[in-house]
Amino acid sequence: MxxxxxxxxxxxxxxxxxxxxxxxxxxxxxxxxxxxxxxxxxxxxxxxxxxxxxxxxxxxxxxxxxxxxxxxxxxxxxxxxxxxxxxxxxxxxxxxRGYVETLDRDELIELLVGHANEDPVLFRKLSLKAGRGDLDALRRHVEGTLRLRGFVGFQGTVAYTEKVREVLATARELMDGPLLCRVIELVVEALDFVEDSFGVLGSEVSGALALYAEACADTPPEPKELAEWLLRLDLDGSGRVDVNIADFTAGLGFEGLAVFRAGVEERWRLDDGEDPYRSRKLQRLREGFAAMRNWKA
Incomplete structure (x- = not known):
């Protein structure tokens, strides 16, 4: 029934x-x-x-x-x-559950590993968890998992987004800045190859950026490099990413904020207005600086 x-x-x-x-x-x-x-x-x-x-x-x-x-x-x-x-x-x-509870440890291991060898999704989830003890290996695994090599339709985008969520779940546990940085770069690259008319994958990028901002606040990277990376991400790429600079104030510090603001102003002076969307992004960033109470030009 x-x-x-x-x-x-x-x-x-x-x-x-x-x-x-x-x-x-x-x-x-x-x-x-x-x-x-x-x-x-x-x-x-x-x-x-x-x-x-x-x-x-x-x-x-x-x-x-x-x-x-x-x-x-x-x-x-x-x-x-x-x-x-x-x-x-x-x-x-x-x-x-009742059946699984009757199995001993060795039987459980064989059952789980056997299924993982047949199920790519289970294998990926277990590989991400297993890789937490070796960040270099984990980063290589993430590289292979998230890099796209051609356009995918709506169905493929759904599957890819699920991969991104699994990777971000592991990254959230580790809060490793370089790993989060690379995840963001790979997913931003993927935005040019997917059917994301509902903005689901774009939302994952926004979430990953917020998570990366937290990691940068805990362990600040080199300020100038972070500022230039954020400028490229927001203004020099496909234009499908919006950086909330206020989230990165702790990671950038005064030095990084100065580099970022100088980059925005330089692009603003050179903007010819042919791309209205980019012009609006520049205006948004300039207004963001004006609204930041802890910023002094």
Missing amino acids: TWFSEDELRRQAGDVSFARGAKYLESVETLDDVAGGVTAVVSGTDRYTVRLRNVDGELVGECSCPHAADGFFCKHCVAVGLLVLEGVADGGAADI
Whole structure:
């Protein structure tokens, strides 16, 4: 017996998406039980990953399609839900935890390593955790994980963003400035090769910058180098990154702030106005300095 009903599916999706989902049953390519729910792949404009979860008896639907990215319970979730109600899957009813608790240490190690060798996502997560004791090796691993070598569509962007989140979770534990710096550089490079119309990956860059600012405050890098790096990131790249200079005051210090401000003013004097967006960015940075109480020109 499932943890949701057809009425619950309809309520969450709405009549329109429910009707569309009812016609999508044949598009469900795979459907598998997982702990606390089911996961599936549904073909449409692209191939989308769906997960239905039982959260304290409530139905929660997740899908990698654009409609779900806007916060809606999509037709792909409906199609998977209807198949679950037909009994194609039972929602992870097996007592996985109970079985795992019967295994000894060696059996657990073999089971986990075996699955990691078959599952790239699990392997990546474990590799990031294992690399925390060797920062040089971890940085090389991050380099290979986050460097893109060609354009990816929406589905690829979703998968790439998940990689970025996993890397940032490890970086947050370590608060290693050089690692965070390289993560930001790689993701900013990737912004030119991904379909990020919803701004999800851009948001991860903003979060990574805030985290890097904290790391710089704890262990300040060379002020001039940090200032020049921030200038290149904000003004000399693709223009898709906005640096909040106030976040970096502790890391830059007076010397770094002076270098950054001089760089902004130099670019402002040379600005020909042909790129209105860049001109607005320069104006924003100049106004940011004017609003900083602890700054004196």
